Amino acid sequence: MYKVSAICDRATAERISDVLADMDPSPAGAVSTEEATRVSWRIDAFCHDEESVQACISIIESEGEGLSAAHEKLDDKDWVAESLKGLPAVEAGPYYVAGAHELTRLAGGRIPVWIEAGPAFGTGHHGTTKGCLEALADVAKKRKLGKVLDIGTGSAVLAIAAMKSGASMAVASDIDPESIRIAKINAENNKMGRNLHLLVATGANNAFIRNQGKYDTVMANILARPLVSLSSDINKLTKDGGYIILSGLLNHQEPQVKAAFAGRNLALVDRRRLGAWSTLVFKKPLKQKTKKRPARDPWMDDNLFDPAEYFGI
Incomplete structure (x- = not known):
């Protein structure tokens, strides 16, 4: 190193x-x-x-x-982890993200998320992670998080927070095997059980992810270019009425990400900036039900039935 x-x-x-x-x-x-x-x-x-x-x-x-x-x-030695040692707890919305030493100081009324400093991205200190946590808390106030997909999970902090906010299950993936190893430790520390599934995968191209059907809440805290390239897959994996939380992009990269997702008929419902970083929240519209037109009575067709002639008017 x-x-x-x-x-x-x-x-x-x-x-x-x-x-x-x-x-x-x-x-x-x-x-x-x-x-x-x-x-x-x-x-x-x-x-x-x-x-x-x-x-x-x-x-x-x-x-x-x-x-x-x-x-x-x-x-x-692991200098990434060394550089993170001693970081203070992060408060984002209702979440209190910290290592074991900081969690001992936690007062009531907060949702604890135990994440130790390590090489996997996602201690909560970065503007993208904190922005996602705040956006997740807002979405959880509006509706049940339901089934959650977390692409590029890193430490699994977002997936764990979602589970602690009532998600019925979560699938969290990352391209880096080391991140998933760390995520599994964090999942165990937070007593996630079997409803949090962690796997190595590139983007959304994974049979397990697809086989779970569509998701109520999708999160992707990666980078701007991968977000743009994944816009189609993320749209297909999101249920009608579902929410999509995106981050990992700088403020000046918002237009290209907005354009990619708005082009999928997704509505931007929230944007938050923390320093140089942006978090965007989209909602997939519900499909409008089309009313069935009653079957046409051929006897009422003007070409077949003339009321004036019939009644002698």
Whole structure:
């Protein structure tokens, strides 16, 4: 594991962080920004190999005028998890997402979601995850969550929150086997039982996902381009009247995602922004029932029946 670092102002650090996060695939396995001094910030990008290091250096130096990025080889440990240790609990709507040490401080009236810091995305601290949790809470107020699909589940935080908000069952998938391994630990810690199904899958192209029929609530916290490409599959997997919660997109990427889903006759019913990140909520309309027209009586057809002639008028 390698770390690429640079010192700059806060706006530049956050902008470069967004650029690296928006890339698909990104050369950085994880990116963090933090205050270095009262007037400067540090951006750290964690990379798995030297090729990714050079790519990150090139991006950082080209995006920040006059910036010089340094890199170092790290000891063999999970630096993504290390960088997350000690994070405070996240409160999003009714949810209280935290590790075991923070959950001991939880007061009543909140929904606890036990997620330890780890390499799987989804501790609740990122604007996309928090936005999805808040949107999920709003949808749960409007209707029963019913059967839930969570595409790109990461730590399974969204699927677990949905189950704790009354979902009848949930299917949560991720392209990364390591994320599903972590998700299974989180599911066990949260006592999810057999109604939460976790599986490795690319997008929605999976027989188990399709065989469950259509879903009342679909969530996908991934990236803008995959969201656009999945719009057709997500639409087909959503029940009429169902809700779709999307995130993983930057604010300036909203138009392309909106266009892809609005083009499927889905209505945008909510949008929330947290920092540079957006969460969009769509609703699939109910099909209008068409009234059956009564069978036509041929004797009342003007071509066959003339009332004036019949009655001698």
